[in-house]
Amino acid sequence: MRWSTENLPPTQHFEQWREACRRHVYALSPERRGRGHFQGSISRHEQDELDVTDIRCDGHLVRRSQRDIDEQPGDTYYIYLQGRGRVWFEQQGLRCVLESGDMVIADPNIPFSTGTDQLFDFRLWRVQRRRLQARLRLGSTGLAMHRIEKTQAERELIANWLDVLLHQHEGLAPPNAEIALDTLHRLVASVIDQAAPPQEPVRRARRRALLARVQREVTRRAAEMDLTPERMASAFGMSLRALHQLFALSGLSFQEFLTKARLERAQALLRAPECGHLSTAEIGFEAGFAEVSTFYRRFRQRHGMTPGEWRVGTASEADMPTR
Missing domain, CATH: 2.60.120.10 (Jelly Rolls)
Structure with missing residues (x-):
């Protein structure tokens, strides 16, 4: 046939x-x-x-x-x-x-x-x-x-x-x-x-090891504004549903983990002397946020202040004399 x-x-x-x-x-x-x-x-x-x-x-x-x-x-x-x-x-x-x-x-x-x-x-x-x-x-x-x-x-x-x-x-x-x-x-x-x-403990260990690999890759690519769950699932040869189930092991969804990784990247850039010439909006873009408003909102939710206020506070701490 x-x-x-x-x-x-x-x-x-x-x-x-x-x-x-x-x-x-x-x-x-x-x-x-x-x-x-x-x-x-x-x-x-x-x-x-x-x-x-x-x-x-x-x-x-x-x-x-x-x-x-x-x-x-x-x-x-x-x-x-x-x-x-x-x-x-x-x-x-x-x-x-x-x-x-x-x-x-x-x-x-x-x-x-x-x-x-x-x-x-x-x-x-x-x-x-x-x-x-x-x-x-x-x-x-x-x-x-x-x-x-x-x-x-x-x-x-x-x-x-x-x-x-x-x-x-x-x-x-x-x-x-x-x-x-x-x-x-x-x-x-x-x-x-x-x-x-495989026994269940072995299966869980393998899944957590895979989760760690995926999380490392998300952190590495966090600055890519078009990074999506679909792209990451495809990169690891798994279905979208399997990716979301994997992240459920960590207590954070894919999007929550990606936002966390981008905020940590933004913090590093705000602290870096070589990035002092960049505005906070530019820092947000460099960290992977496509919208300035989203960057500001997520940053305030995490730190209770704007990126600019956090940058000033960090600079003030660095200028304080050590005892």
């Missing part, structure tokens, strides 16, 4: 893409900003239990919500193999970024989201749920999303076996085809079972 936007009216490309995904992939809820150019193609091969789909399309956001799952539950698990470019995945609070050659094994009956600003370019293998589940030791949360990096030997083994099945399946006698499929499910199950889910 081959499907493409190529011969469709441009205004219908994305809407038709939504429907094609529901018919040939899974029930999904693609989202896209704007109404500009969009191209996409789907190529699918099915034979007995062998099901492989190649997808190429312009970048956008994709969700599989609980409503999508209820409307069209899947009877498979999927193996996602990244082609060109870079995408992010989020499922059950787990996040990962896939580079070219990386692989993910996951359950389509657990809500997930994925997206890229570049191109979606991947191969999706569907394996029978009943076969794989019989070989897995699953907890109450089901099959957690499992990433296999391209450098891992297991990834190469699974990818090679999948390719052999794709190109040799038609020539195999039924008993041998059954053995080949069973071997695939054993390989995948063994890789998943090797990856025990």
Whole structure:
């Protein structure tokens, strides 16, 4: 089966893409900003239990919500193999970024989201749920999303076996085809079972370490007036929702932390002798505030005085003789 936007009216490309995904992939809820150019193609091969789909399309956001799952539950698990470019995945609070050659094994009956600003370019293998589940030791949360990096030997083994099945399946006698499929499910199950889910304290430590990395980057880029949660989420390969959840660990929202970082930068500039020629408004701009009124208001809320009053007070303290 081959499907493409190529011969469709441009205004219908994305809407038709939504429907094609529901018919040939899974029930999904693609989202896209704007109404500009969009191209996409789907190529699918099915034979007995062998099901492989190649997808190429312009970048956008994709969700599989609980409503999508209820409307069209899947009877498979999927193996996602990244082609060109870079995408992010989020499922059950787990996040990962896939580079070219990386692989993910996951359950389509657990809500997930994925997206890229570049191109979606991947191969999706569907394996029978009943076969794989019989070989897995699953907890109450089901099959957690499992990433296999391209450098891992297991990834190469699974990818090679999948390719052999794709190109040799038609020539195999039924008993041998059954053995080949069973071997695939054993390989995948063994890789998943090797990856025990991290204990909760470890998970929290990893999230706090990630939060610290993001906060350092926000502080470093605080002077950029156009710094937004969306840009920062994209820089770290996570969804906007995941970014906000991460900042919730600190007790400050993204915007509150960014404002704090800008005010601290403004304080440093107001104290710096080499910035004495700058007005307080110019200091605000240098610190990353796009509006002078916002700078003055936030500064007064934090210090109980205007930037100018704070600067004078700081200078007076510096001039006081030491004992």
